[in-house]
Amino acid sequence: MSCTGSPHHLDQLAANGLREVAFGIESGGKRMLAHIDKRITPAMVRSVVRRLTERGIADKGYFILGLPIETRAEPAHTVPQGSTERSRQRPRERAAMPTETIFPEYNRFLIGPPGCMPGSADPPAANGLAEAARDPAGAALIDTGVKDDPITVTAELADRQPAVDAEAWEDIVVIGIDWTGGPMQVVGADDTVAPSLMTFTPDLPPGRMMILVAARNRDYGEARGDDEPTEEYLLIAWPGDEPDQAIKQESLHGADIRQDRQEQDALVAEGKGP
Known part of the structure; x- marks a missing residue:
């Protein structure tokens, strides 16, 4: 240059x-x-x-x-x-960017505050990838292709919405959550040999936070072979209050999740769902 x-x-x-x-x-x-x-x-x-x-x-x-x-x-x-x-x-928005192996809890993991327990009874994400959680409150849910096999998660804190190479990912969404305060953690299953937990921000005050979630290789799911790529996720959080958006939706797994959510919402509307 x-x-x-x-x-x-x-x-x-x-x-x-x-x-x-x-x-x-x-x-x-x-x-x-x-x-x-x-x-x-x-x-x-x-x-x-x-x-x-x-x-x-x-x-x-x-x-x-x-x-x-x-x-x-x-x-x-x-x-x-x-x-x-x-x-x-060094750009202040480029905080530490840890990458960890996380084990999902029944096809999902969370972004939550300290003490947040893994798992949730919430329905799958309407956009096929991630959304603000109803339970636990203040968290974000990310739906995975594998049930409990290891995935790779990279996470960082920014001060504004970052530019992301959309060609490198199959699904990208931006969601907002009402953060309850404390350091943000990626929370996976709690019954693994090593705790499936990754802290990726300093102590944050309560307030509205935006999270970009990008995913690839979810279509392999439970049938993934040893020579096939592991599921990968990129998480970037920043303070803000903008509308949720689906930037890219290309995986078959994401399409299945969206269809499943539509069917569940229809049952609820008819009074037949939980």
């Missing part, structure tokens, strides 16, 4: 799903950069990082310590460039 890329080009890259840019910066010292003919300056690096940060794009820098003719004092120019400066410029 050119250090002189226009704001318009950076805006286009962010809108098309660019999440991170890696740079071979090599050194934070002007003399060493000139010695290796890098043709950049520390000020140019800071400018690029700032412009990426403003668009929610993360940065990764590669540095070399102990270059020929580098003095003992000169690495001090590089360490702040790669740590203090980088942490200051």
